[in-house]
Amino acid sequence: MENIKQTITEVLKNIELTAESFYQQKQNEGYQGLVPIIDSLIVITEFMSGVEQTSELSEHNILIKNALQDASEAIANKDGVLLADILKYDISDALKHLLEIEL
Numbered sequence: 001m002e003n004i005k006q007t008i009t010e011v012l013k014n015i016e017l018t019a020e021s022f023y024q025q026k027q028n029e030g031y032q033g034l035v036p037i038i039d040s041l042i043v044i045t046e047f048m049s050g051v052e053q054t055s056e057l058s059e060h061n062i063l064i065k066n067a068l069q070d071a072s073e074a075i076a077n078k079d080g081v082l083l084a085d086i087l088k089y090d091i092s093d094a095l096k097h098l099l100e101i102e103l
Contacts, residue, residue, distance in 0.1 A: 007040055008098055008099055009099070010040065011041065012095055014036055014040070015037055015088060015095075016088070017033060019088040022084035023081065025080065027078075027080050034083075041091070044095070045065065048098075054101075057098075057101060060094045060097055060101070063090070067086055067091045070086050071083055071087065071091070
């Protein structure tokens with residue numbers, strides 16, 4: 001349990017740095033930072049799929065997956081600012097709520 005919370009904490013820090021890169025129009029740096037974020041989000045969502053689903057946990061899992069779909073569209077459209085917003089607000093908010101839930 002502590003490992004997943006540590007993973008969430010680390011990905012939140014990476015999201016902040018990566019979003020800032022996109023806001024500063026440093027696209028290459030932003031996309032490089034995106035790879036470990038996606039890897040961590042996969043670990044988090046797989047973990048969440050393996051634990052007993054409460055309605056709150058299920059809701060946050062859906063929010064993260066929907067935000068990842070939106071992020072994928074932003075990547076396809078090469079919209080770094082939108083991608084940064086999705087990372088910083090949608091995904092980060094869902095992850096912060098996960099830290100408050102007893103996993």
